Amino acid sequence: MGICLVEMSMPEALTNFCQSCTVRNRAICGDLHDDEINVLNKIGRRRWVEAGEQVLWEGDDAVVVANVIEGLLKLSTQTSEGKEQILGIAYPSDFLGRPFGETTPYGVEALTPALVCTFQRSDFDHFAREHPRLEHKLLERTLSELDRTRRWMLLLGRMNAEQKMATFLLDMADRLVPATCAPMPESNEVMELPLTRQQIADVLGLTIETVSRQFTKLRKEGLIDLPSRRDVRIIDRAGLEALAS
Amino acid sequence: MGICLVEMSMPEALTNFCQSCTVRNRAICGDLHDDEINVLNKIGRRRWVEAGEQVLWEGDDAVVVANVIEGLLKLSTQTSEGKEQILGIAYPSDFLGRPFGETTPYGVEALTPALVCTFQRSDFDHFAREHPRLEHKLLERTLSELDRTRRWMLLLGRMNAEQKMATFLLDMADRLVPATCAPMPESNEVMELPLTRQQIADVLGLTIETVSRQFTKLRKEGLIDLPSRRDVRIIDRAGLEALAS
DNA sequence: CGACCCCTTGATCTATCTCAAAGGGGGTGG
DNA sequence: CCACCCCCTTTGAGATAGATCAAGGGGTCG
Incomplete structure (x- = not known):
């Protein structure tokens, strides 16, 4: 763009x-x-x-x-x-x-x-x-x-932890693209989160443990992959969008 | 002013x-x-x-x-x-x-x-x-x-129900004054809430039952009085401020 | 007077928090 | 280069604030 x-x-x-x-x-x-x-x-x-x-x-x-x-x-x-x-x-x-x-x-x-x-x-x-x-x-x-x-x-007011996480990941995926000069949203591109787990919790109004558990849950469900602490690959964008609703 | x-x-x-x-x-x-x-x-x-x-x-x-x-x-x-x-x-x-x-x-x-x-x-x-x-x-x-x-x-992200309610009541008390041409914050003045319990819940990210219980709790603790459904009298502003923290 | 709506209260459930402990991964110093 | 350490993260177990489900009360309006 x-x-x-x-x-x-x-x-x-x-x-x-x-x-x-x-x-x-x-x-x-x-x-x-x-x-x-x-x-x-x-x-x-x-x-x-x-x-x-x-x-x-x-x-x-x-x-x-x-x-x-x-x-x-x-x-x-x-x-x-x-x-x-x-x-x-x-x-x-x-x-x-x-x-x-x-x-x-x-x-x-x-x-x-x-x-x-x-x-x-x-x-x-x-x-x-x-x-x-x-x-x-x-x-x-x-x-x-x-x-x-x-x-x-x-x-913050009306979503549960799962919806918050899905919304957060999609939001980051969208916003990180222009910031990093990456090409168009290759859905399977890895994004490097600029936030620690604690900071993600502070964005979403959750605790660090809940964020960690949700990451694990989404990974086990095959919606995302977690190559390292800071990296996330969105495997099933449509699935996340369904959760974020 | x-x-x-x-x-x-x-x-x-x-x-x-x-x-x-x-x-x-x-x-x-x-x-x-x-x-x-x-x-x-x-x-x-x-x-x-x-x-x-x-x-x-x-x-x-x-x-x-x-x-x-x-x-x-x-x-x-x-x-x-x-x-x-x-x-x-x-x-x-x-x-x-x-x-x-x-x-x-x-x-x-x-x-x-x-x-x-x-x-x-x-x-x-x-x-x-x-x-x-x-x-x-x-x-x-x-x-x-x-x-x-x-x-x-x-x-929305970091307060519990009690803190939310106290913050809400103080905020309404402050904002309703200029809107109604009332004199300066006579602490014991009754304010008429423009919101139903459900709407208060929707402001605070709570359920109607929790809001109702918090009203009762604040009344029993002597911080507020509830002359009618829509009316609230703040009895202990300092107490509310301490809760809102 | 009755119906309706809003509110309150009670009982139970559960998502999330809290407390606790045990992995890693990466950097530093020996 | 290796080992250790620190910090971040994950996982588990238990506690709890608030949600959910359910029922009853009271004011208002036709």
């Missing part, structure tokens, strides 16, 4: 990152003209974060927002007792943080090494208000994210 | 509803100038819907969007087996529907008699793209709604 460029290793001395940004066409900056991009480039800063590194802290004053350029991150929050709920996974071109807000409403942590393009929120807010095309892109993205989040509410 | 006008019963012969709209200052049209409002007024249509009446159907082509002027509505979706999950409650000044999208992602049904200001989505999209101030308001509203929805994910 979209053009999927291989990242060029540019000499980092080049100051205008945006010109060579691999996600520019998909991210919210995609509709800006070159002169506008140049202004945005001046207020943004690229940063690599390691897997496991925290990028945004829940409850902090919302001082930075960011665009994901490469890698995967998780958005999460927790109860006062420390039970975690993962609110979503951020993929390349996704937007992070809370523009026009006082506090960051969720924590963000890298699941893989990730490259993010960060902005001071005040700079970003100011720029956005002056560039309706950027605000429009952000609006479309936020509306889509709201739809996705609401669909996940149905999973 | 905000000014809370008593709705004037205007002669409906007046064609420019916007000029006297009780939610105009709070809704997304709030920042428009008079001439812009006049254009918007021409493409919008006011409509009363009865309690129980469906306004938007999940999965339909997204042909209309709307603003809530008066009354309360529920947004909901369901599993293929028919289990319902309520995704949120829409209050006066809230926005309904999916601008810039193909299909309506959730159903909308009035909980009370409600007055909505509807637009053909194509008209609205067109108008919005030409009026950045309106798009900005819509963006802010969508961002807030996303935050709220994500907070609810923590409830």
Whole structure:
């Protein structure tokens, strides 16, 4: 569908990152003209974060927002007792943080090494208000994210463990494809999960043991294969879809 | 906080509803100038819907969007087996529907008699793209709604029935106040729930029996009083907050 | 007055959680 | 290169919160 460029290793001395940004066409900056991009480039800063590194802290004053350029991150929050709920996974071109807000409403942590393009929120807010095309892109993205989040509410509130797992696996299979430049959904392709069993549990509102048992169950039923801890091969997509219903 | 006008019963012969709209200052049209409002007024249509009446159907082509002027509505979706999950409650000044999208992602049904200001989505999209101030308001509203929805994910995924109920009651107490023009949170004020027990269950991802038992439990513990089916008096707000944690 | 709907309460069942212990797999240090 | 260790995962056994099934109560409306 979209053009999927291989990242060029540019000499980092080049100051205008945006010109060579691999996600520019998909991210919210995609509709800006070159002169506008140049202004945005001046207020943004690229940063690599390691897997496991925290990028945004829940409850902090919302001082930075960011665009994901490469890698995967998780958005999460927790109860006062420390039970975690993962609110979503951020993929390349996704937007992070809370523009026009006082506090960051969720924590963000890298699941893989990730490259993010960060902005001071005040700079970003100011720029956005002056560039309706950027605000429009952000609006479309936020509306889509709201739809996705609401669909996940149905999973959390009304599905059993089996339905949750099937839905999760299909969702990952769909979303991981564009993120990894893979060809079209070869149903029997192996996908590498960016999440541990515990993190999958935190996405689905389950415990790690239940997730593990469901993996085993789906494998024994011949719907999936588990070549290694992190890898899953979907053998019977239609079967999973029937479970996810 | 905000000014809370008593709705004037205007002669409906007046064609420019916007000029006297009780939610105009709070809704997304709030920042428009008079001439812009006049254009918007021409493409919008006011409509009363009865309690129980469906306004938007999940999965339909997204042909209309709307603003809530008066009354309360529920947004909901369901599993293929028919289990319902309520995704949120829409209050006066809230926005309904999916601008810039193909299909309506959730159903909308009035909980009370409600007055909505509807637009053909194509008209609205067109108008919005030409009026950045309106798009900005819509963006802010969508961002807030996303935050709220994500907070609810923590409830659905990681809270037990007691925590869900306490959180629900506190949330309703907070949100019902501005909607009903009541004075400041007189903690011992009775609030009239706009939801049946079944609908509360559908908000919280529980069954009606569990909701009923939790109501009884909270009443016996002296945290709330239940003067009638639909009425709740919060007796011990701090106690509820401790449970909601 | 009766029917209907919504709500409450009780009894039982079960999906999932909790607690516990035993595999691997991969990396590190000897 | 091997062995050990650590962490993640799997599996088992038992406990339990909430679901399910069932029955009865009470308010409201025709």
